[in-house]
Amino acid sequence: MSDVISVEIVRSPNSDQVSTIVADLVSDSVASKLTAQDPTLWGPEAESEASIRLAWTKLHETSRPLLAEIAQLREELHAEGVDRVVLAGMGGSSLAPEVITQTAGVPLVVLDTTDPAQVADALEGDLQRTVLVVSSKSGGTVETDSHRRIFEKAFTEAGIDAASRIVVVTDPGSPFEALAKELGYRKVFLADPHVGGRYSALTAFGLVPSYLAGADVAELLDDAAAAAEILSQDSPDNPALVLAGVFGAAHANGAEKIVFADSGSGIKGFGDWAEQLIAESTGKNGTGLLPVVVEGPGAPGFVDARGDATTVAIGPATGSSALAVEGKLGAQFLLWEYATALVGKVLGIDPFDQPDVEAAKKAARALLDAPAASASAPAFVDGPVEVYPSDGWLPNGVSTVAEAIQALVSATSQHGYLSVQTYLDRIDDASFALLRPELAKRTHLQTTFGWGPRFLHSTGQYHKGGHQNGVFLQITGASEVALEVPDRPYDLATLQLAQALGDGQVLAGHDRPVLRLHLTDRVAGLAQLVEAVQEDGS
CATH class of the missing domain: 3.40.50.10490 (Glucose-6-phosphate isomerase like protein; domain 1)
Known part of the structure; x- marks a missing residue:
């Protein structure tokens, strides 16, 4: 592999399938066609959109x-x-x-x-x-x-x-x-x-x-240019073709998630960028790949006990990684763009549209236009936490936050995942991110963590359009700050809550279990949530 950008397969249970997919991609000259911005690669239904979405290759x-x-x-x-x-x-x-x-x-x-x-x-x-x-x-x-x-x-x-x-x-x-x-x-x-x-x-x-x-x-740009020469080659050594082959074969065998951990790449926050690229490009038509960004190679979820994920180290290989991807940032950007577009071809979807993103935006706008429609009483209150489940999945008799979280986890289907969606201050409330490893460790589910509304422009497409096996834990909180939006009939707190409620409505409309926990006190609420997650049985 090149020292500009490289992919190392540490382990693959589907090596024959990977080789077949890569050989087909090489035979069909897809890498050079993608570089030449050929819009026909993804079939006639995708051709119109692809024809105006391929300039990134240059x-x-x-x-x-x-x-x-x-x-x-x-x-x-x-x-x-x-x-x-x-x-x-x-x-x-x-x-x-x-x-x-x-x-x-x-x-x-x-x-x-x-x-x-x-x-x-x-x-x-x-x-x-x-x-x-x-x-x-x-x-x-x-x-x-x-x-x-x-x-x-x-x-x-x-x-x-x-x-x-x-x-x-x-x-x-x-x-x-x-x-x-x-x-x-x-x-x-x-x-x-x-x-x-x-x-x-x-x-x-x-x-x-x-x-x-x-x-x-x-x-x-220099690093991307160096990588472009490699990524345009119709060769089984092309790292983009290797990634497309590995992910395509894994998906065909039920490994529909990609777990990212940085293993010393020197790149800060790369998983968050890749998360949007992959989730929004592939999560549609009831299929796709869900990125799960974890804290490091030893974090819960990176050692995949369920067999439903491919683990990727960004940086040197680790003993627990299936893949290791190395290269400078500009080269990594281009590699993952190529690989994502190509895995879209393998999965049979258009990697350039996002048909389900607008639904949550429309729901939020409707709530802003009619704020009274968003008012409802919690199912119950447990200390500083108000509990709002979507209809139909929460068993009767649940009366604590711990029991509600346990019930949400129990509602997860085979190959399912838990998505934690936090509509708070991602700077001052950054400690809420510790909920991800705590929940993953105790539930043994692949667990994602997103800051709202940031994730609505990222994994939000996958949640509605991808595999319908997610359960969703929303966290909202009272704000002590009032900040009006000039010449608009709402303030930011109202907009933030409308975005959470709107997305929750859309997810519930897909028959997905949604549990919203509203913190009347953010500091005390976090302590209560950590205690609830750590209770036995959660």
Whole structure:
């Protein structure tokens, strides 16, 4: 394997199937066809969408002219004393820049939340030194639009010309481009419109905020260019074909999950980016691959006792990993994009659409329009926790949080998984993430953890469109911070709750068990949840 990007198969129970899939992909020249942006690879139903979603295979070349443009803006801002970068964006617009800047060790404030306390904390930074990058393909994303409105007001109230501190990344010809020009925003960067959000790491969406924050994005493009030569080859040694073969064979044998752990790659948060790419690309038509991001190679879930997952080390191989994937960040971005597109072909789905994402957005908007419809009494209250189950699955007589969680786990079907969805402040409430390993260790279920509404633009597609065997634990909480959204009839806390309730409604409509635990006190509520999870039998 190349030292640019490599995949090592540590163990595979389906090696003959893997070899057959890879041989078929080589015989059909799919790698070179993908590089050439052939939209027919996924069949006639996918051809229309694929024809406008394949420009990512050449971004290591086509994104080069952006660098001088971003560099000039960065110099101008620094000359004005502006060196704090806040990014408002969802999904691929925030996940890739977060990985890039964390790996580079440069500061970037990422807003992909509707939690009022987290947004308020971002506002408390030095606004005199702040530039806001607003990234959205259309400008209509409710979270990002809310952040833009809130910061515009804050800049103005601080005596700052708001327009001079707002930079936009969008698609050419979008409503957002028109609005940005109408309002006189500092700079508008236009991304390649023939790249979908989850494949956009090396477009303006990934490069602009990262470069402004101080990351070396030219190196990213260099590493992607080196990998591109390898990934375009119709060879059984092509690492993208190997990944597609392993995941395709595993899925055919019931291993429908991919467990990611970093094993010393030097890349920070890569699993969160890969999670969106894989879940949103493959989780549809009742099939797909569910990424499960764990804390490390020794974390619960990485040693797969159920046989329903493939374990992947990002970095050197470990004794418990089935695969090890090594390479620099730019090369990893491109490898996983190729592999995901190709495994879509193996699974027989279109990896470029997301047919189920809009359902939760519509439900949330309906609740914002009719807030009274969201009011309901809890099934019961246990200390600082109000318990709201969806209809039909919670047995009679359950009266504690521990019993409710145990019942949720018991409702999981064969090959099922537990999804923990936390609508809180992912900075100040970060300790809630410890619920994932605790639940995984005690339930022996593959357990995912997502911050809402961030995961709605990531694994949310899989939850509704993929294998229908998940059970869902939602955690919401009372907020002590009130933050209005200018010129909108709601505040952030109302929006955050509507997003949780809307997604819960859609999941319940798919006959999936949903348990929402609302914390009237977040600190005491976490203690109660940990105690409940640790009770015997959970």
